[in-house]
Amino acid sequence: TVTDDFIRGLPKAELHLHIEGSLEPELMFELSKRNGIDIPYASVEEVKAAYDFSRLQDFLDIYYAGANVLQTRADFHDMAMAYFRRAAADGVIHAELMFDPQTHTDRGIAFEEVIEGLLSARKQAEEELGMSSLLILCFLRHLSEEAAFETLKMAEPWIEHITAVGLDSSEVGHPPIKFAQVFAAAKEKGLKITAHAGEEGPPEYVWQALDQLHVDRIDHGNRALEDEKLTERLGEEQMTLTVCPLSNLKLCVIDDIKDHPIDRMLEAGLKATLNSDDPAYFGGYVGDNYRAVVDARGLSRDDVIALARNSFTGSFLPADKAAALV
Ligand code: ADE
Numbered sequence: 157t158v159t160d161d162f163i164r165g166l167p168k169a170e171l172h173l174h175i176e177g178s179l180e181p182e183l184m185f186e187l188s189k190r191n192g193i194d195i196p197y198a199s200v201e202e203v204k205a206a207y208d209f210s211r212l213q214d215f216l217d218i219y220y221a222g223a224n225v226l227q228t229r230a231d232f233h234d235m236a237m238a239y240f241r242r243a244a245a246d247g248v249i250h251a252e253l254m255f256d257p258q259t260h261t262d263r264g265i266a267f268e269e270v271i272e273g274l275l276s277a278r279k280q281a282e283e284e285l286g287m288s289s290l291l292i293l294c295f296l297r298h299l300s301e302e303a304a305f306e307t308l309k310m311a312e313p314w315i316e317h318i319t320a321v322g323l324d325s326s327e328v329g330h331p332p333i334k335f336a337q338v339f340a341a342a343k344e345k346g347l348k349i350t351a352h353a354g355e356e357g358p359p360e361y362v363w364q365a366l367d368q369l370h371v372d373r374i375d376h377g378n379r380a381l382e383d384e385k386l387t388e389r390l391g392e393e394q395m396t397l398t399v400c401p402l403s404n405l406k407l408c409v410i411d412d413i414k415d416h417p418i419d420r421m422l423e424a425g426l427k428a429t430l431n432s433d434d435p436a437y438f439g440g441y442v443g444d445n446y447r448a449v450v451d452a453r454g455l456s457r458d459d460v461i462a463l464a465r466n467s468f469t470g471s472f473l474p475a476d477k478a479a480a481l482v
Pocket residue numbers: 174177212324325326327352355403433434
């Protein structure tokens with residue numbers, strides 16, 4: 157049997173976490189007061205009641221609105237520290253944080269405020285929790301490639317603090333190939349590459365992420381299973397998939413947690429990991445995601461150990477550092 161203590165006690169990395177998606181309703185209210193920013197909810201309960209989604213876009217609309225309360229570097233710092241503390245309690249010893257600069261710069265918040273807040277939290281998490289972390293700058297795919305280039309340029313003074321670039325937001329209608337040039341430019345700068353693909357979008361988008369963006373990782377990848385050749389390719393390359401079960405459930409990628417494909421992924425020889433995506437919105441942190449699929453799919457201790465091991469070997473840490481954590 158796989159107990160809660162076993163899950164919690166197993167050292168793990170989290171590879172798919174949008175820091176803006178870790179903003180809990182309680183902190184949203186606190187920041188709304190601190191900054192004098194109105195939010196369209198009267199109470200924490202009302203906020204939580206609004207978290208009822210039928211698809212990715214339903215969630216994104218509410219997630220971008222929630223981010224409005226984030227104004228200063230202190231806000232980004234406090235949000236990230238809350239995440240680090242919560243993740244540490246789940247046995248996370250290394251976290252790779254995605255952030256969406258355009259969500260903030262497009263409403264007049266300086267890139268500097270965003271990143272300096274995140275960097276100071278990273279430092280505090282290392283000192284107080286012994287937790288290592290790194291940053292993944294994500295481009296919003298519903299915006300243009302030109303806007304992504306501008307964001308990459310804005311990040312230039314902090315580029316040494318950024319490990320990878322990612323691609324998120326509304327998937328369908330915004331295929332990876334739309335961003336081929338900006339990802340090539342990021343690779344030139346020595347950045348690692350990841351992209352959300354095959355969450356709602358078709359297997360074709362996963363092929364594009366591989367062949368046009370030259371990704372080091374795929375975020376989600378669920379729909380790759382619809383394509384046998386693609387599944388084979390992902391297995392052969394041992395491409396890391398950052399899978400997010402509770403997100404899949406809340407966004408109706410699956411109808412029931414009992415249908416989650418995590419064990420089919422492992423059986424197919426895919427290098428899957430478990431992650432929380434946007435824990436404040438999807439009802440659980442990484443430990444809850446392990447618990448959910450262990451219960452729904454009857455994963456063994458060995459499966460759980462394999463998933464945790466994949467989280468280190470699939471991380472963007474240098475290979476020697478990752479090996480030391482396994
Ligand atoms: N932004 C935050 N979470 C996301 C997800 N699951 N898919 C696409 N974009 C996102």
